[in-house]
Amino acid sequence: MPHTAPPAFAPSRAATEAVRHELFFLNYFRLAQALVYAGLAFSPPALGWPHLNDTDTARLVALCFLGFAIAVAALTRRTMPWTRLVTSASLVIDIVAAVLATGAMQDARIGIAMMLAVNLAAGALLLPLRLALFFAALATLGMLGHSLLNPQGDASVADRQLLEAGLFGLAYFAITMLCYVLSRQLRASEALAEQRSIDLANLAQVNELIIRRMKTGVMLVDDANHIHQINESAWMLLGNPSADQRDLGRVAPELSRRLYHWTTSGKLDETATQLADGVPEVVPRFSRLAPNDDALVLIFLDDTSLVSRRAEELTLSSLGRLSASIAHEIRNPLAAIRYSAQLLAESRDLGGTDLRMVEIINNHCVRLNDIIENILQLSRRERSRPETLDLGRWAENFVDEYRQGNDLGNDTLRVISNGSEPVAAVADPQQLQQVVWNLVQNALRYGRMPGEPARVMVVARHGEHGVPILEVIDRGPGIAPKVAAQIFEPFYTTHEYGTGLGLYLARQMAEANQSSLEYVRVAGGGSCFRLVLTPPARVPGSDAIAAP
Known part of the structure; x- marks a missing residue:
């Protein structure tokens, strides 16, 4: 079954996978960020850097943030359904931890502020634009507030820190906007790529179905005579070989010989050949899959019976x-x-x-x-106008009209039906009249033993599964099997005054009424022309049958 595009309100598989990767990156980056905070807070005093303004606060912030980062990273898979909520709460804690760490570790303030920019950028990939800009503003206010409320050193140093905080805020907004735009483009590209993959998969399935159902046999064979692909028509034209038989030389030696002759000489043998017993003759054609590639060859098997x-x-x-x-x-x-x-x-x-x-x-x-x-x-070839008929009543009326318009002499023509039980069928009454008249005329003319009168019956009955059937039966010598195989062909006749069009026209009109006409040999002598008609559609509360 062809793939279908996901609904507009449901995220695609590629988009969900991208969100999962981005959330993983944010959570594990936070874990690395917390380890950096812990390393700075617990650095040996002998190093002399960084200078901790408040050692206890720095270590407490680092430990709490590390525990939070470990917990969030461990629960990443479980928090996927609540990505927006978890990301928002995590960014709030990231900003608070960064502001507190900046106050406790003044010497590392620039590095801490830069690492916070990564958190905000990852948040912009996962959140809507307004929410991402809110966190950029919150981080900017946090850094500016820290510079205003906790000035370090003289006025020039405080002004420099305030300028740094303002520049970081500007960078936060720029990074947030840039990452949001990039995320939208990436989502659109991923959705387009997924849609293209669905379209390609559908196209591949359609192509495979078309090739499989083609009347022309199609095979793909490599230079080692190994069959890679084969459609249903080719499989039938090869005589229905088993699925494990993939060697062309064994499956169809004549076809393998012609392929070798074509590849070596470039000449194509266009004579018809039969590749297996009981299958139609074919005319093989060959074509390389790629112009400069001799490894794979497409073989087309044209059924000559279809062409004929x-x-x-x-x-x-x-x-x-x-x-x-x-x-x-x-x-x-x-x-x-x-x-x-x-x-x-x-x-x-x-x-x-x-x-x-x-x-x-x-x-x-x-x-x-x-x-x-x-x-x-x-x-x-007039178009049929079908009606619902009771075949039993119709056959009785037909026989009465035929007797009135034709002198039967000693011949007999009678009707056999199901009695009171109607045999409902859908057909064009005029065309059905022509078909049965032709069959009865032939039965009275040819369906008699020498020196005896003809005995013809028109039978209306139900077949298997209630299918309506109308039969014209005679008790004559029957039709030889060799002749019976050709009696429905146009212009075929065994009588010197016949046209060979009567039975052909009868079958054509039967098919125009969604019916079938066939010859059935009667046991003990005689012929039966069986017309299998279409039953009426069952409509609840409507069982009426039109009068013939």
């Missing part, structure tokens, strides 16, 4: 438009021929032979008109 299918679809589309154009041109003279033949048949001067000729003309005009109608249906 696409070419067939384009051919059928073009043929359909061309045939429709020709059919329109043929229709007008055909109508004139048929009309003239009908008028000629009414003449009383014609003999038996002439009447037979006129009958042949009429029969072939009817056949040619049927061919034109099929071709026009192939080119129209």
